[in-house]
Amino acid sequence: MSTTVTQDMSFLHLISSASVLVQLVMLILVLISFFSWWYIFRKLFVIRNEIKKTDDFEDVFWRGVDLHALHQRITSARYDSGSLERIFAAGFGEFNKHSTGSDLDAIMESTRRAMRATYQREMDYLESHLSFLATVGSVSPYIGLLGTVWGIMNSFRSLSSVTQATIAHVAPGIAEALIATAMGLFAAIPAVVAYNRYASNTDQLATRFESFMEELSNVLQRRAAG
């Protein structure tokens, strides 16, 4: 343990001896990295949960359950419902309000509008913070690079006062500066990977939601006609 402590001290020393701007860049990168990882995990849980709920609901729905009972169950279980369940609830609720038997096209149109509104809201929720991950993925390498370039500039500027230039004069400064790039890349790489994965996941979910909306409107139309 004692050895790791001294090494930790040397690592801290390396960071603390960097110039103010490099330290600032490192601080920003640490914060960015932390928030990006936080969102990565949050979105991971949200999207996994969403996919599982969607699978379950589609299972239940196509097994031919009574739609009224299903609707009742979903509205009673407020906080445990998935996006697709909420879309179904919105559509079926809207359809039921028109059940007095007016124009079929108007009923279907309003039902579809209700479902689309909920769908938009749900997609908005699913895609929230994904733009943050994309920004982190594209910007944090540049921030890290800025810190590195600044650090290297400083180390070379200090080299100008030395008559005999050796690599030992520049090396620590560059090592310091490169920590900034390392941090930037550490923040960027997982953010990019996570963004791509979650974007494709939400796209898949969106197509599933849309196709379900079409199928549900067909089912409801048949139900209204028949």
Added chain:
Amino acid sequence: MSVSVLRNSSYSEPRILLAGVLAVLVHLVFIALLVFGLNWKDHPPEGMVVDIWTELPKPLQEPVKTKPPSKQTKPAQEPAKPEIKKPEPVKPDPPKPPQQQAAVTPPVKKPDIAMQQKPEPVKETKPDLEQQKKKEQERLKELDKQKELEKKKELEKQQELEKKKESEKQQELEKQKELALQKELEKQKEIQKQKELDAQRQREQAAKAQREAEAQRAAQQAAAARNQVTNEISKYKALILAKIRSRIVMPPDLPGNPIAEFSVTLLPGGDILDVRLSKSSGHVAFDNAVERAIFLSKPLPLPPDPALFNEFRSLNIKVHYRE
């Protein structure tokens, strides 16, 4: 109502805190990686920091320090001898003074007592001779007793004096001993100092010898290096000449032994930059042949050490017609 409730429910996100904890964990792992990554860079400098010079002198000093203790043991034996010697003179001294005093004092006091006692019996002799005799006997007894008492007192005094003297002598002896001890300690210290000084001198001498040896070595090395350099230079000059000679197509039947001198400017690597005829041999055919040979023999052989190239930058080449 149901729609608004559903909308609110959609923002209840699962496991936000767990996500935060996981994010912190990931960063801890990253920091650990950074620390362990720098770990590798930290070890070589530690090896470099070790100063051989600060450690070498210590072993030289330590053996010197270890010697003094062995010398200290010898001084410890020396003080023991004076202690044995000094008690001896104590014994002969005390017995003499008591004898002298005892011999001198009693005779002086006896006459006084005798003078006081004798006149009285003379006046009272007639009335009672027996009584007088008795009285005289008693007086004599008393005198004897007094004498004995006086003797005892004198003896006691003498003994006291003896004791005092003895104690004084002992004190003196002790003082002497202390002085002797102090002197010995001082001697020891001086010896130690001398030894330390000697050791220092030896060290200095050794250091000087080392320095001189190093200087000699350096000088020898420098001389050797110079010799090597000159050897190299002459060797490669000979090689260059030999190479040029081997390329010369000698014009036949020239009279005598004409000499052509060329000044050649070289580039690093042995390429020829410029060839100028500095002194003609008097035969154009020979001069041309040598010039052609110089150009043909490029690259010229040069020593591998680039530091020596300065010696070859501008060469003066003399070519004899006959060797």
